[in-house]
Amino acid sequence: MFEDGSIFNQLLVERLNYFIYVVLLLIGLWAMIAKNNLIKKLIGMSIFQTAIILFYVSIGVKEGATIPIYLPEHDPHGSHAQLDSNHTELLSHGA
Amino acid sequence: MKKAAFILVLCIGLLLAWAAKDFPSWGDPQSPASSSPVASHFIANTGVDTEVPNMVTAVLADYRGFDTMFETVVVFIAGLAVFSILRGGPKNRTRDREFVVDFEPDLIVTNTVRLIVPVIQIFALYVLAHGHVSPGGGFQGGVAMGASFILIALSWDLKTALARFPIERCFTVAALGIVIYAGIGLLSLFLGGEFLDYAHLAKIFPVSPEMARYHAMLGVEIGVGFTVTAIMFALYASLSTDGRMRDGL
Numbered sequence: 001m002f003e004d005g006s007i008f009n010q011l012l013v014e015r016l017n018y019f020i021y022v023v024l025l026l027i028g029l030w031a032m033i034a035k036n037n038l039i040k041k042l043i044g045m046s047i048f049q050t051a052i053i054l055f056y057v058s059i060g061v062k063e064g065a066t067i068p069i070y071l072p073e074h075d076p077h078g079s080h081a082q083l084d085s086n087h088t089e090l091l092s093h094g095a
Numbered sequence: 096m097k098k099a100a101f102i103l104v105l106c107i108g109l110l111l112a113w114a115a116k117d118f119p120s121w122g123d124p125q126s127p128a129s130s131s132p133v134a135s136h137f138i139a140n141t142g143v144d145t146e147v148p149n150m151v152t153a154v155l156a157d158y159r160g161f162d163t164m165f166e167t168v169v170v171f172i173a174g175l176a177v178f179s180i181l182r183g184g185p186k187n188r189t190r191d192r193e194f195v196v197d198f199e200p201d202l203i204v205t206n207t208v209r210l211i212v213p214v215i216q217i218f219a220l221y222v223l224a225h226g227h228v229s230p231g232g233g234f235q236g237g238v239a240m241g242a243s244f245i246l247i248a249l250s251w252d253l254k255t256a257l258a259r260f261p262i263e264r265c266f267t268v269a270a271l272g273i274v275i276y277a278g279i280g281l282l283s284l285f286l287g288g289e290f291l292d293y294a295h296l297a298k299i300f301p302v303s304p305e306m307a308r309y310h311a312m313l314g315v316e317i318g319v320g321f322t323v324t325a326i327m328f329a330l331y332a333s334l335s336t337d338g339r340m341r342d343g344l
Contacts, residue, residue, distance in 0.1 A: 061122050063122045068151055
């Protein structure tokens, strides 16, 4: 059942994050459609949003990456850049 | 109804699970989101075009400034719609329920809130003003600021909060935020650039074009913060009183 290439292996082992995202999304969608209580609908919407965030993280995550904010020493013309001897080298790296 | 919803949800789930096999695997450096030319353009040019270290803010407030401006307008229209729908209907639409709840604001709760509201507001201003250097920005700071007013309304009553931030002033401040945003855009238009092309502001301010973008981004974030703060509180005040603006929760 879990041999290479089977649909279960693809969905539950290699792409478990996408499986969790689908399940969370369905729980949220179900709560928004089927529940009459407005607070429960809101909770469903919150679960739905969590699923979307997991999806965004899943397609964009990279090993060893960092947040998209320049460190001061990598900022091409940041005012806090340290003007040491290898500054020009860092500049060519950053830009 | 529930059965139809269940079948619908199940169909959508099968479609999504079927589509999942085309998505990149976890941590794939060649995934479309990482290798798209747009993403690499932003990463390479944010530090060249602007002085802003936070690329997310540069994309939000500069490269895609037009989008963010209308997001702010959407927030404003949402608040206005909730207010006018609840205020506008027939007068006897809701039974004028009399909550004769005779209560004093709790001593411990009000004193705690008295202590933490200034801290919340300082933090909101920090998140707003520091949004282009660290994570944050107008939307986040505005939400935190609006939450401080909601906290006042929850711990005392709505009247106390409305005395500090009347509902008319809410919509004035919200409109002012959009005027600030669009005004910065129009100013750069009149200075010879395109709408929201902040680099042209360097012609009237003694800064470099890159630094002009930095300061203009702060300006539009402040506009967004004004709108979000006011609309957060206006939404709470409208919804908690059925639009009657008295005797809230």
